[in-house]
Each structure stands twice: as structure tokens, then as C-alpha cells.
Amino acid sequence: MNDMTPTREQREAALEGMGCKRKRVEDIRFTQGKGNYVDDVKLPGMLHGDFVRSPHPHARVQKIDDSEALKVPGVLAVITAETLKTVNLAWMPTLAGDVQMVLADGKVLFQNQEVAFVVATDRYAADDGINKVIVEYEPLPPLVDPFKSMDKDAPVLREDLVGKMSGAHGPRKHDNHIFEWTVGDKELTDAAFNKAEVTIKEMISYHRTHPSPLETCQCVCSFDKIKGELTIYGTFQAPHVIRTVVALIAKLPEQKIHVIAPDIGGGFGNKVGAYPGYICAAVASIVTGKPVKWVEDRIENLTATSFARDYHMTTEIAATKDGKVTGLRVHVLADHGAFDACADPSKWPAGFFNIVTGSYDFPTAHLAVDGVYTNKAPGGVAYRCSFRVTEAAYCIERGMDILAQKLKMDPAELRLKNFIKPEQFPYHSALGWEYDSGDYHTAMRKMMETTGYAALRKEQEEKRAAFKRGETREIMGLGVSFFTEIVGAGPSKNCDILGIAMFDSCEIRMHPTGAGIARMGTKSQGQGHETTWAQIIATEIGIPADNIMVEEGNTDTAPYGLGTYGSRSTPVAGAAIAMAARKIKAKAQMIAAYKLEVHEDDLEFDIDGFRVKGLPEKFMSMKDICWAAYNSVPPGMEPGLEAVSYYDPPNMTYPFGAYLCVMDIDVDTGVYKVRRFYALDDCGTRINPMIIEGQVHGGLTEAFAIAMGQEIRYDDVGNVVTGSFMDFFMPTAVETPHWETDFTVTPSPHHPIGAKGVGESPNVGGVPAFSNAVNDAFSFLGSTHIQMPHDFWRNWKAAKELGAVA
């Protein structure tokens, strides 16, 4: 060895593998305005489509007159449900087993529903055309309140389902009923409540909100009549699923459909499902023979595609006097709007809401979910959460605080008392999940120590006394949240989308010079896959991450995958990457053995190559092995160094975390200040700590927005009143609190690299922390539960109702 020989540390560092705070490679183009988004796609002769939308929440469509619109210069066609019927596309299937109108077929069922699609030579002409389409409506009584949807005299929304007393998920109780889903042991749970020493019951609502990515939903469809091929550029979180859905509903051969998802400006669940815009643009392209672009504007995005949440959760907990939980009973009324357009795995009408037992050792539990129709936009999607997990986390974390209040116990102590213990893992929950791993007590105690929890409680006590003496108008709240997520959908034994198992995939091709390309079935929308996937490969096979190009989003080149949402990319595709890399490594080992003239078993992997055990100078680098793979493989071996892996995970992963929010509220104005927010996340093995931190910051900012004001609100007659960022709370850097992040590491025992996923944890755990802080602030004035969102005027209203303001 001479001085130039790199040390082990230097060799390790050169890889920028797992654990490295590698800078995001995609940011080089994003920060220079060189991203390539769908709206950047401009094809020769491209036309533009835009929608005529309903001003009514519920009405019969009597007549659509397009004659004036067709006279507008540049307008080429007006597509209606009648046009779509000629190709059997007036309705489309939803991922939840329902069907959805593509364009109003006889009726409109929510305000801003798509009624007609105007195709024109440019976007301005299309909009001018829209304003000339005359639609005659006969208004019908709107159904806005989900609690009234199953009333005897409720207006029937879905005439297509009248008389069908069974849906995709079993029997229907009412024309406006979609499904009832029950889990758990009812008898045992009822018995636990009958003999409980203490019980609580509260209707906890998680209001309707929206993922609202900065880039709205959009596509360019281009049909080649000669080849019979359809190319779709779109903002798709799951490009392969879109390809298969198009093949099934448009009856096109799947090899003739090319789906390309270029750079995506945020998804958060908004871009999983299929929307009328995609179908209309495709049909318009088939009809006109020209490429057709459809780009949603902000109002359309907020009011027509994919809301989230809208769960009304009647929550009951049974416990002993000293605070040991003995039973959980939850009934959910789920408002799906006009069509059940959830993007859940097909067999899960309420997603994984049965994670609602949370981090606690409930001996028994029972859950029932009723899905209903209302005159609102269809959904609801998983907004930065694994299917309905954020609703479940909010439900149980609010419930535990309410129980603590009733027991006069500290909410952190109550949680510590009821946590699943480390030795109980793998833990079988009362509602049917097998939690893979966790160490909740350590995480909770670390949170309490780091934040000085006890001192904060003391300060709160003093402030409350001062408030009662009239010395301050500010109240202080501590919001504790301890969440357990269930992510990584999912094992084929319980997860599929339209019959396709929810595996994911990776293909790696190493090039002769020690570089390579990796392609995945996932699709980054900001998660930084191009950076982190390469880091996994770097560590697994000893090639620098910089030498690995990551490509996603083109269904012609990427292996089939189910896409990116539900924090599934790292748990599922991340595993596929490691497995594919290990196949590469296995072949590399054979090549190295041949070249070093030893038996394979005599080799050990050492950072960036193979070394003969006991003979440290006999070493072959992965770079050299790549070269050898293309010119001197062992006799009988195929040349090349490539591998594909399709990974069907054996179980979900269960990230968890302990959050604390410290908030001060001015009762006179309702204005709050988030004084501190501490987030400890355990996502198992940490691939890139900087990206994790970024993900946590982003998710917490969304959680802050949702809890403190972000909502999709309808007035009493079904008008949606939050159609722009003026009223739909989108915090800027000024409003966003400072985030303190921390972690523990409890690797997943069944995942090849022990990683669990993190992207959604902060949204899931953050919302209850904020809401618990507000509720905790007001609790000493006599309230048990104040519904979200906690914006200024609602805080003031709470204070007023509690007698704290005149």
C-alpha cells in the first residue's frame, strides 16, 4: 500500500451509499427551471381541451346546446356523454369498485362536475367555447350533510344504482349507501364496554381536505391512427396501473399504450386515480387524430379531483380506573361524495383504517364503517398517508387524550401505560394486523426528555392560573401524538388494485465501465427517488451512487410496478432494488472468483469489490467486475450484468413516532402561535437522513395546514366555497413553524434493508399533535373535544362558547 491508497472510510464515502446525506441529484435540474413537466410537453398540431362544469350540486341535465360554441374561432369539437356513449366511455370504473360518470349523463351530482369537453386549437379558444355552451338544468334538492344521507326522505343521488341492494363491498342499506365494512369482535368488545370502569365517547370528525399539489392534474394524449397506438403523458403516481386501466376500459391492446409520467410537481395521492380529463383527452385525440392536452386549473383541482378525509368517527374507549385500556369501539360515517373514487387497494373499502388501535395494546376492538354518497366531489384519496391511516391515527390519538382528561391522567403517561411492549412484537392487533416491530417506550421517553415535557406541563399549569387571575389572555396547549403507521402496500395475500397484486419491481443494468441504470415501477413526485434508489444500489453492490442513473415513469422501459403512494416505495420497491442488486452481486461474485482463481466461497464482499478471505491484496473491484462481465465471464456463463426483481412483501411495515406540539393561543382573536414542534420518527433503516428530514418538514407543514385551517368546505346548499388558495389554507414559509426533528432506529425485521418508509408519517402523526395542542389548551376551561380545523375564528368561537371571551 502507498499513500495514495484510499482508506476504508474514503472508499465508503466515495460510494455515497445508505446513511449518507447525499444531495438530491434531481435538484440540479429543478433549481434551474429545467424540469420537464407534462405542461412542458408540446407536440406538433396539439389541441387543447377544457371542461364545461356544473354550477349546480344536484340537477337534471335537460339539454346541452353546443351550436354557438362550435362557431367560436378555433373550437373544433364539443364532447358530451352522448359522444362518449358511442365508444362506451360515458362512465368509467373507479379503483374502489364503483363507477363514475366521465361526463354528466342525465344528471349532475356535484358542483363543478364535468359536463362537456370543448376541444380547440388553443387554451383560450377552448375557454371561449366553454362560455358559449348552453346547458339547461333542472335543479334538484342537494344532499350535503352525510348524516342525513340515509334518511328516509333523502334525495336519491345515484339513479344508476337504484334497486341494486348490493355493491362492490356487500349489501347496501339505502340508495345513498355505498358499503358497510366491519372488523373485529363485536360481542367481546360490547362485553368489555359493559363491564368497563371508565368509558369515553366522542364524535371526532376529520374534515374534508385536499392534497393540492402545486402542479395540478394534467395529460397529453396522442393517438396514432396508423399504428393504432395511444401515448399518454400524464401526472401519474402509478403509470402502469393507468396503462392497464386504459387497456381494460378502452379495449386497446396493452402493448399499444405508452404511458409516460415525466417530472411530477407533487402528488400526495391526488394523482393515483383516473379522472374524466384523461378519458376525454384520449377520446378527443382518437376522434380528431391530433394530440390533445388537458391541464386542470387550481379551482378545478380543488373542487373536482380527489378530495381526502371526510371521516366522521364516533369513538369509544373502555378502560380501567387506573388507565389500562380494555376496549375500542369506532363507527365511521365516510362521506365519499357523488362516486366512491377512493384509491385504496380493492378489497379495502376503508383502507387500512383498522390500524385504529394505534400503538396501544387493546385486548379487543370493533370497527364499523358506513360509506355514503353526498352531492360533493368524488373521492377520497389518501392525502400523504397510507389508506385512511391518518384518519385512524387522528381518531385514536384524540381518543386517548380525551380518556386521559377523563381519568385526570397525563396524556403521555396514559400512552406509556398502554403501549405495546417491545417484547410483544410481532404483535397481533385486535383488528387483524401483525405489527412487525417497534420500541414505543424508548421513543416516547426520548421525546419527553428532549423537549423537557415535565417542565412544559409545569409552565402550563402556571399559565392557566395566571389566565384565571386575569393576568394574561393567552392559553397554552401541549399536543402529544404517538402514531403507528401501516405502510408498504402490500403483500399479495391481502392487497391488490383491480386484481393486480401490489408488488413492486426493479431492473438494474450494469454497463461495462462500472456505471449502470436502474428502473423502477415507482414514480417520484418529489420524494427524491433518483437520489435514494442509487444509494441503496451503491451500498449493495459497491458502485458509487453517482454512477447509477435512476429512471422511472415510462411504462415501455420500466418494469411493471404499482407506483408511489401510501409510503410504499421504500418498503416495496426499495426491497426490490436491494433484491435485484443482490442478484447482480451474486453474479459478480462468480465472475470475481473466476478472475481471482478461487472458489466463490473464498471471497468476501468488501465495500466496493470482492476480496479473497485471508489474502487482502487479492481484490477485484466491482468496477473491474463490470468490465469483465462483458468480455471474460467464466465458461458457460452468459455475458452481461443485469437483474430484475419483483418483490411481493411478506408483511407491511410499521413506522412510528412521538411528536409534541407546544402552542399558545390568544383567546381574544383566536390567533395561535406554534412555539415548538418536536418530531421523533422511527422509519427503520435510514437511507438518506437529509431526505428524511425534508420529507418530515414537508409532511409536518401539510399536517399543520390541515389541522389549523385547510379544508374543502361546502355551504348548506352544496356550493363549494374553498376554491382557491386565498381560502384554502396553504401556508407559506412565514406561517410554517420551525421543526425540530429527531429519530430512533428500529429496523423492519422482514425488509431486506430494514427500511420502513417515512414520507407520510409526519402528516399522519402531525395532525393529532396540532389538534391535541389546541384541545389541550382549552381543556381546563371545560371542553373535551373541539373539531378541526382550528383556524383563528373557530378558536375564538371555542373560547367564547367556553366563556373565556365576552
Place this chain on the structure above:
Amino acid sequence: MIPGPFSYHRPASVADAVKLLSDLGEDARPLAGGHSLVPMMKLRLATPAHLIDLHGIAALKGISRNGNNLVIGAMTTQHELLASDDVAKSMPILHEAALLIADPQVRYRGTIGGNVANGDPGNDMPALMMTLGATYRLEGASGARDVPAADFYQGAYFTALEPGEILTSVSVPVPAAGHGYAYEKLKRKVGDYATAAAAVVLTMSGGKVATCTIGLTNVHETPLLAADAAKAVIGTGLDAATLKKAAAAAEAIMAPAADARGPVEYRKHVGGIMVTRALQRAASRAK
């Protein structure tokens, strides 16, 4: 969110602009920073057939002194107001309020003329101009006239501007040396219009309020002067009872609309609090 068709004109003088406006009639609208007008056009709530862009008129720009008045050209941007040392020194409340308008991007484009001529009760400048006793110069085919800000606002988006007239400048008397001032604005986030806001300019003498003017933003279909509230504080040391009385007098003239910022009752309540806080802060600044 795509505007309808319109034609675009860029005159080089006030005379040309006025001529275009009177020739083209009701279908023509002046375009200043476009940050109120263009959003309305995108929603097709405004569908002017002609836009008369005022950016080509050099005479509409800049801040100058005329005796004891600051004269601000209509096309002076909010950013330029913030950059002016004269404004910061002699009329600090204008600086303070301009900083609470929207965000830097909007302030780079939005103009004082557009802000005060728009007639939107949500705009911050109108109530402030009333508080400061400003006068607007309006120029039309039949010449120029000066209208006090206090007489300008007639209803939401209804002002004393006659068809064919352009607001060319705003003349603001410099408040007395040693005056106290405050603009208190409650908003939900950066870029939001006021849930309620109050402007206070006062002078103190011997610990008592000597003179006081109070303006209110976004609590009525027009900006308001809270004369009774101002009267209630004159001669007092702003003790708790007086502040309460002033807030109540101000609330009595408020008639905000319920919107996503809150119900009527809340907006009036916080309107009163903005008055109280502005009075206290103004008094603490007075010399």
C-alpha cells in the same frame, strides 16, 4: 381561469390614455399592476374589451414633495413606496401598511393608484388614505379635479371615478412631527386580505391624546373613518375603559360580510381589537 379576449393599448401620455378611455367607452379599463384586475379577468368576473396599460406614462410615476404634501404618482408600486426614505421618515404608517400588503411578488407589480382606485373594501390603502386625509387627483376629458379620499368610496367597487377618468396621483399631507401611528391588520396568512384592520394616527400632549384619526379596512363595503371612536379617545390617557368605549364605537359602524375569515360577529369583534391595539401602539410611539 383563462381571460376572455381583449385588445391592448399602451398610451404614452395621460391625455392619450384619457382619450382612449373616452373613445372606447364602458368596455375599456385602465390596467395598472394588474394584481386585482387580472385575477378578475381570469375568472371572467371582469371582461373588458380593451385594456389601457398605464405603464408607458412616465408622468404617473414617482414620489415628490409639494409643500407639506407627499405627492405619489398613481403608477408608483407598493415596492417603490417601501423603498422610499421620504415615506419611511415622514409617513412611517404608509411604510408599515404597504409591508402588510400581499407578498413581495405582488408588491413589485401592484400600484398605489390601482390599490386606491380599485374600490375593493379588502384593499389596505384606502382606509389609510382616509386616515391621513389624502386627496386623489382625477383627470378626464373635461380636465382635472381633486377628490378627498374620504369622499371617494361609494360602495364595493363603486367610487367617485367617472367613466373616462384616470386617477393620476395621490396627495398626502405629512402628519405632525412626533405623531404616533399604527396599522394593525389581522390576516390568516401572508397574501391574505384583512379579516379586519385599523389605522391610527394620533398626537399626544401631556400624556393625553390630543388629535386622533382612525380608519378601518375590510369591515364594511367601503373603507371607514371611525370618527366616534376617535372622538372617544381625545383627552384621555387611553385607559382600559376608554379603549373599550372606542372599540365599541368602532364596532358599531362595522358591517362586514361573513366569509372564510369568519362570521360577522367575529370580524367585528376582532375589528374592535385591531382598533384597541392600534391605539395602544400608536400612543406608545408618539413623542
